[in-house]
Structures are given as C-alpha cells and as structure tokens.
Amino acid sequence: MPNYQGVWSLSTQFQNASGWPSPFAASIALFSGGGSGGYSNVMQYIDLTALGNSTDFGDLTTSRGASGSCGSATRILIAGGDDAGTTPYLQSIDYVETSSTGNASDFGDLTHIAFGPAGASNSTRGIFFGGYVTGAPTNQIDYVTIASTGNALDFGDMGIDLYILGACQSPTRALHGGGFPSAGGTQNRIEYVTIASTGNSTDFGDLTTARNALCGFSSSTRGIFAGGSGYSNVMDYVTIASTGNALDFGDLVNSVGYLGGASSSTVGVIAGGYNGSTGVNVMQNVTIASTGNATDFGDLLAINYQLVGASNAHGGLS
Numbered sequence: 001m002p003n004y005q006g007v008w009s010l011s012t013q014f015q016n017a018s019g020w021p022s023p024f025a026a027s028i029a030l031f032s033g034g035g036s037g038g039y040s041n042v043m044q045y046i047d048l049t050a051l052g053n054s055t056d057f058g059d060l061t062t063s064r065g066a067s068g069s070c071g072s073a074t075r076i077l078i079a080g081g082d083d084a085g086t087t088p089y090l091q092s093i094d095y096v097e098t099s100s101t102g103n104a105s106d107f108g109d110l111t112h113i114a115f116g117p118a119g120a121s122n123s124t125r126g127i128f129f130g131g132y133v134t135g136a137p138t139n140q141i142d143y144v145t146i147a148s149t150g151n152a153l154d155f156g157d158m159g160i161d162l163y164i165l166g167a168c169q170s171p172t173r174a175l176h177g178g179g180f181p182s183a184g185g186t187q188n189r190i191e192y193v194t195i196a197s198t199g200n201s202t203d204f205g206d207l208t209t210a211r212n213a214l215c216g217f218s219s220s221t222r223g224i225f226a227g228g229s230g231y232s233n234v235m236d237y238v239t240i241a242s243t244g245n246a247l248d249f250g251d252l253v254n255s256v257g258y259l260g261g262a263s264s265s266t267v268g269v270i271a272g273g274y275n276g277s278t279g280v281n282v283m284q285n286v287t288i289a290s291t292g293n294a295t296d297f298g299d300l301l302a303i304n305y306q307l308v309g310a311s312n313a314h315g316g317l318s
Contacts (some may be wrong), residue, residue, distance in 0.1 A: 027313040028098050029262035030057060030071075031271050031300065032078045033064035034307025036279040039083060040065075043096065043104065044301050046283070048264040048313060053298040054271075054283070058103040061094050066164060066258075069310035070119035070126040072146045073317055074098055076310045077107060077121075079128050079152075080114035087134060089115040093144070093152070098312040108151040111142050116163035118216070119308075120174035121146060122195045122316045127155060129176040129201075132163040136182050141193065141201065156200040159191055166216035166261070168223035169316035170240040172196070175204060177225045177236075177246075180212040186229060187212075190238065190246065195316075205245040208236045215261030215309065217268040219288040220318035224249055224261075224268055226294075231255040231276040235286070235294070240315075250293040253284045260309035263288060265318050269297055272304040279303040288315075 027048035033040055041063045044054040060078060067081030067090070079093040091113045094104035110117070114131025121127060128142045139161045142152035158176065165179030177190040188210035191201035211228030218224065218240065225246065226235045233255040236246035256273025263269065271283045281303045284294035300307075 027264040027311065029269055029309060029311040030076050030096070031260045031262070031307050031309045032069060033060060033067055033081060034260070034272060034304045035065060036303040036305065039063040039085070039306070042301065046269065046298070048267055048269065048311065051297055054300050056301065057101050058096065060104045061092070061106055062090070064090060065306035066116040067308045068114070068117035068119035068128045068131070069308040070121035071310040071312050071314070072121065072123050073312050075146050076312065077119070077126050077144070077146060078104065078308060079119060080110055080117045080131055082115050089113040089132065107149050108144070110152045111154055112138060112140060114138070116180070118165045118167035118176050119310065120167040120169040120316065122169065122171045125195050127174045127193065127195060128152065129167055130158055130162040130165060130179065137161040137163040137180065143198070155198045156193065158201045159189065159203065160187070164213045166214040166225045168216035168218035168225070168240070169195070169314065170218065170220050171316055171318055173240050175216070175223050175238070175240060176201065177207055177216060178211050178214045178228060186210040204243045205238065207246050208248055209234055213257035215259050215270060217261040217263035217314065219263070219265045219315035221315070222288050224286070224288060226261055226270050227252055227256050227259045227273060229257045231257055231274070237291070249291050250286070252294045253296060254280060254282060256280060258305040260307040262309035262311040263315065264311065264313040265315050270294060271309055272300055272307050274305040279305040
C-alpha cells in the first residue's frame with residue numbers, strides 16, 4: 001500500500017550543446033518527484049512527439065511526492081506535496097523554465113500546506129485544487145500568475161474537501177475530478193471553474209466510477225481522467241466546454257493509481273503508478289481525440305508512484 005503522507009524527434013541541427021532541443025521542439029512533458037518507498041527530487045522529461053524513455057531534467061528544491069503541477073508554454077510549476085512521509089506537508093512552489101534543463105527554483109508558497117493537490121492552467125494562470133492540510137483535506141482553490149513569482153492567492157472553494165484528485169483544462173476552464181473526500185473513500189464528482197475569473201467551482205457531472213489517486217490531462221476540447229484507487233485501468237473523457245457525465249474512453253495498459261499524466265494538444269501520456277503491490281515504471285499513451293486503449297510509450301528512469309506530470313504544450317494553451 002503506498003504511503004499517503006528521449007528520444008528527440010528533431011534532428012541534431014535543432015539541438016543545443018547540452019542535448020536539449022531548441023525552442024522549435026515545443027512538446028515537452030515533465031514528470032516530477034514521487035518515488036518507490038520514499039520521495040525523490042528527480043525531474044524527468046519526454047518529447048511528446050516521439051515514443052521513448054524519459055531523460056533526467058534536473059532536481060526539485062526538495063524531495064516531493066503527491067504534488068500538483070501545471071504549466072505555460074515556457075514554465076512548469078510543481079506545488080505542495082510531502083517531502084518525507086511526515087507532516088507538516090509542503091507549502092512551497094517550485095518552477096522550471098522549459099527552454100533548458102536544470103534544477104528547479106523557488107516560486108513562492110501556496111496559501112496553505114497541501115498534500116495531494118491537483119494543478120491546471122491556461123497560458124497565464126495556474127490553478128491548484130484542494131489538498132490535505134493537517135488532519136483533514138481542504139476545499140480551497142489557489143491561483144498564481146505563471147510568468148511571475150510570488151505567493152498564491154485565494155481563488156475560491158470546491159464543493160467538497162478533497163485531495164489526491166485529478167485535473168485538466170481548456171484555455172478557459174479548469175476541471176477537477178474524483179479525489180479523497182473528508183469522509184474517506186472515493187467520490188465521482190467533477191467540477192469546473194473559469195480560469196480567468198475567481199470564484200467557487202461549479203458542478204460539471206460525474207466520472208463513470210468513483211475513485212481517487214487518478215490523473216487528468218486534456219486537449220483544448222476534451223479532458224481525460226485516468227486510473228485511480230482500487231488500482232483501476234479506467235479512462236473517462238468529457239467535453240470541457242459542455243457539462244455532463246463522463247464517458248468511457250478505453251483501458252490503461254495496467255491497473256494503477258497514484259500516477260502522473262501530461263499531454264500535448266493531441267497526445268496524452270500516463271506515467272508510473274502503483275498497482276496494489278508494487279510501483280511501475282511504464283509510460284503509456286493515448287490519442288485524445290479518439291477513444292481506445294492505451295499503448296506503451298516507454299519507461300521512466302525508475303519505478304515511480306505519487307509523481308506528478310505537466311507539459312508546455314497542453315490543451316489549456318491552445
């Protein structure tokens with residue numbers, strides 16, 4: 001039971017001396033933290049346009065598991081989580097510039113400590129939903145301006161207190177789904193906010209099955225929620241601009257929770273996870289505009305769960 005507390009597709013003429021692609025290679029996914037039996041400070045990246053194994057990016061400012069992450073076209077943020085399996089949880093936000101590899105820098109702080117928040121964003125604003133504080137989850141939503149640095153501000157509240165939930169986005173909306181509520185167990189609720197405003201989240205519909213420890217990712221029009229507790233292979237999808245219940249998308253290669261997800265505007269990648277007895281290092285991918293089962297993408301650097309994913313090319317930036 002988990003603790004609750006590439007291959008580049010461009011030719012070498014488009015790479016700099018460090019092996020990192022030039023700004024012409026825009027579809028980068030970053031998977032941060034997590035681990036197997038302990039939390040890590042490792043960040044690893046993939047080119048979303050080419051199948052292959054992940055490559056080391058650099059180090060977080062501290063080891064983290066069960067964080068929230070979001071990104072713009074130039075930056076990825078990693079917020080909250082747990083650094084050592086003990087309380088108090090983390091309040092800090094790290095960031096990296098996606099134009100080069102290297103270690104993360106301090107961005108600022110969330111409004112509260114948070115284990116298991118979920119992140120979503122458009123091109124300018126990052127949103128962090130919920131998280132476990134001290135003794136109970138919270139319903140608080142925070143926001144930051146990604147291009148700056150500084151502490152998060154209060155955005156509004158979710159309908160219920162939640163942690164280890166999933167999130168996805170379009171350029172105008174951020175959705176959160178599933179999660180671990182204060183009453184315990186799982187729930188199937190999906191809610192949304194309008195990213196450019198502030199205010200409480202609104203009911204969107206329901207997942208096909210109640211679960212926590214899932215991940216989310218999206219194109220500009222379709223959101224996908226994948227995996228989750230009970231060690232599920234379920235993938236659901238919704239049309240972000242509408243409201244309504246999720247529909248079945250297909251099955252993951254393996255049944256896992258505590259996994260990371262990230263996407264371009266066309267392809268989603270699901271990384272790592274825990275299958276009920278051990279962690280996995282598998283990455284799997286789907287074509288977001290279609291439906292169907294996931295296929296193998298490549299491998300993470302090591303077995304990893306409670307990691308978090310984000311990209312600089314997701315559907316919230318379209």
